[in-house]
Amino acid sequence: AQTVTQSQPEMSVQEAETVTLSCTYDTSENNYYLFWYKQPPSRQMILVIRQEAYKQQNATENRFSVNFQKAAKSFSLKISDSQLGDTAMYFCAFMLTKTSYDKVIFGPGTSLSVIP
Amino acid sequence: NAGVTQTPKFQVLKTGQSMTLQCAQDMNHEYMSWYRQDPGMGLRLIHYSVGAGITDQGEVPNGYNVSRSTTEDFPLRLLSAAPSQTSVYFCASSSTLRTANQPQHFGDGTRLSIL
Numbered sequence: 577a578q579t580v581t582q583s584q585p586e587m588s589v590q591e592a593e594t595v596t597l598s599c600t601y602d603t604s605e606n607n608y609y610l611f612w613y614k615q616p617p618s619r620q621m622i623l624v625i626r627q628e629a630y631k632q633q634n635a636t637e638n639r640f641s642v643n644f645q646k647a648a649k650s651f652s653l654k655i656s657d658s659q660l661g662d663t664a665m666y667f668c669a670f671m672l673t674k675t676s677y678d679k680v681i682f683g684p685g686t687s688l689s690v691i692p
Numbered sequence: 693n694a695g696v697t698q699t700p701k702f703q704v705l706k707t708g709q710s711m712t713l714q715c716a717q718d719m720n721h722e723y724m725s726w727y728r729q730d731p732g733m734g735l736r737l738i739h740y741s742v743g744a745g746i747t748d749q750g751e752v753p754n755g756y757n758v759s760r761s762t763t764e765d766f767p768l769r770l771l772s773a774a775p776s777q778t779s780v781y782f783c784a785s786s787s788t789l790r791t792a793n794q795p796q797h798f799g800d801g802t803r804l805s806i807l
Contacts, residue, residue, distance in 0.1 A: 580734070621735075621782065621798035667734055679750070680796070682727075682734030 578603045580670050580683035588689040589658045596643075597653045597686050599668030609671045610644065610651045611680070616664040624666070627651065655688075663690045695719070698783050698799035705773045705806050713768040713802050715783030721797070723786045724766040725750070726758065728779040729801070735782060741766055773806045780804070 579602045589595035601610070612624040627635045627644050634642050639659075643652045655662055668683040699714045717724065725740035737750030741760040755777060757769040766785075770777060780803050784796040 585732070619780070619801040621784070621796075623796070669734075679737060679740075680735075682736070684732050684734045 578605075578670055578672070578681050580668055580681050582666075582668055582683040582686050584686045585684070586687045586689070588691055589655075591658055591660060591690055591692050593658055594654060594656045595658055595688065597655075597666050597668075597688065599651045599653070599683055601649050601651065601668070601670050601683075603649070603670070603672075605672055607672070610642075611669040611671070612640070612642070612651075612653045613667040613669060613682075614662075614664045615667065615685075616661075621667075625653070658690045660690050660692060662688060664688060696783055696785050696797050696799040698781075698802050700802060701800065702803050703805070705770075705804065707773060707775060707806060709773050711770050711773065711804075713770075713781055713783075713804070715766045715768065715799060716764050717766075717785040717797070718764065719785065719787065719797065720763060721785035721787050722763070724760070725784050725796075726756070726766070726768045727782045727784065728752065728777075729782060730779050738768065738781075775806045778804060778806045 581600045608629045610627045614622045614624045625635050625637045625640050634644050639656045641654045665685045665687050667685045669680050671680045696717045722743050726738040727735040729735050736752050738756050739758040741747045744763050747758050780801050782801050783799040786796045
């Protein structure tokens with residue numbers, strides 16, 4: 577069975593600084609997708625970034641980038657130039673590509689606070 | 693605005709009561725799903741549907757029923773509410789079976805408390 581672990585329940589960062597959120601996962605499969613979702617206090621789930629396991633290049637979306645280490649099964653999220661609006665719960669998620677449906681497995685989340 | 697609409701946003705039930713959480717999307721998405729979110733556990737898949745008339749169980753289906761009579765609607769039913777079902781419930785939809793190509797769109801959630 578696949579599992580997703582986020583070892584940091586809570587983190588904080590000063591505005592304009594950089595923060596890295598950790599995520600590790602466990603799978604015996606070779607082809608899969610990884611995601612980071614953001615959930616602000618409004619509770620809306622927002623896709624931040626996604627990574628295909630077969631791609632070696634780390635995904636980047638503006639101030640958000642990932643460090644994907646396939647051998648180590650690690651998928652950390654780096655937020656540069658942190659903004660107050662980045663305050664949210666961040667969920668790491670995993671999805672196999674061979675399933676007939678989109679079963680996405682979520683980690684327990686990391687609560688990030690950006691301090692002015 | 694187009695998207696996923698969940699109603700109600702909040703609900704309090706007594707143990708043993710029944711209730712239906714509504715979910716509707718106007719994006720003509722084939723795939724819809726229900727998750728529950730509990731502290732420290734992330735989101736867990738309850739039920740999902742790959743199209744009208746087709747539903748299947750997810751990770752934690754016990755105590756919940758679903759149906760998909762139309763593409764737009766995917767209601768979640770609690771037949772006999774239990775305190776263990778106190779949670780925040782999210783409905784999501786996507787246009788393809790490969791969510792990686794099209795991200796899932798989530799509703800705003802329903803906070804459900806069972807007394």
